[in-house]
Amino acid sequence: MVLRAEEGLITTSTVRVLVATAVPVERDAVVRALPAAAEEVRLPGATLCRTAAGWDLLAAGVGPALAAAGTAGALTAAALAGRPYDLVVSAGIGGGFPPDAPVGSLVTADAITVADLGAETADGFLPVTELGFGTVTHRPPESLVRVVSEATGARAGTILTASTVTGTAARAAALRARHPDALAEGMEGFGVAEAAAAHGVPVLEIRAVSNPVGPRDRAAWRIGDALTALTEGFGKLAPALESWNPHEH
Numbered sequence: 001m002v003l004r005a006e007e008g009l010i011t012t013s014t015v016r017v018l019v020a021t022a023v024p025v026e027r028d029a030v031v032r033a034l035p036a037a038a039e040e041v042r043l044p045g046a047t048l049c050r051t052a053a054g055w056d057l058l059a060a061g062v063g064p065a066l067a068a069a070g071t072a073g074a075l076t077a078a079a080l081a082g083r084p085y086d087l088v089v090s091a092g093i094g095g096g097f098p099p100d101a102p103v104g105s106l107v108t109a110d111a112i113t114v115a116d117l118g119a120e121t122a123d124g125f126l127p128v129t130e131l132g133f134g135t136v137t138h139r140p141p142e143s144l145v146r147v148v149s150e151a152t153g154a155r156a157g158t159i160l161t162a163s164t165v166t167g168t169a170a171r172a173a174a175l176r177a178r179h180p181d182a183l184a185e186g187m188e189g190f191g192v193a194e195a196a197a198a199h200g201v202p203v204l205e206i207r208a209v210s211n212p213v214g215p216r217d218r219a220a221w222r223i224g225d226a227l228t229a230l231t232e233g234f235g236k237l238a239p240a241l242e243s244w245n246p247h248e249h
């Protein structure tokens, strides 16, 4: 049944979703796409924006550490309350690797890869896995990536997480050489994914491209266009996710 907020008929989603953004303007761009007003839920270390449909949104801060801390806090609170999430989504604006991910386009991750976790050596960069630790990539469920792409038109590929925004053509080329499937770069996806993985919850990443990855030109970032694309994308994604069965991934 389709229920509309403006008619006062609000459905509760069967899929419990946590959306983690970096900053409040990104969170609000997602909230605008969802079919009902929101309430604030204060948790230790995080404040959630809860929509009537049951999606929770969190502006956790910029960078992978805050993203992981905030997401882990929300996941733990939900689990302790006996209402664990079915899905975590890392969402926001991001840099796009030209020409594959132009400004204003949407990208979703089939791989969420940390670009700069490891060691620099005389022979080049060694990812942390080659040092014998941890992981560098989390993979969203294929079925979900397909749902996102089909519903929103988002292109699927690797989204890199970096603690430092790429600012030169040389760094962009080096990243693309090491990650030929990379479409976009953000600063939070891997942190969100680490927290989701620790709780055994599937993860997605969706970025609306605000700027090309490459030489720094902050004045040219099209943040407004990207936020509009994010709202439009979630407007299509939210109903599509209702047909996804979280117990079949």
Ligand SMILES: O=C(O)c1cccc(C(=O)CC[C@H]2O[C@@H](n3cnc4c(=O)[nH]cnc43)[C@H](O)[C@@H]2O)c1
Pocket (backbone or CB within 6 Å): 022, 023, 061, 062, 063, 092, 093, 094, 095, 096, 162, 164, 165, 166, 185, 186, 187, 188, 210, 211, 212, 213, 218
């Ligand atoms: O102007 C700057 O130097 C600057 C440095 C850090 C953060 C910002 C922000 O405005 C927040 C950026 C926010 O958006 C994502 N983002 C957008 N474009 C990129 C990119 O090319 N590479 C990495 N991240 C990007 C990121 O996830 C941040 O949360 C500005």
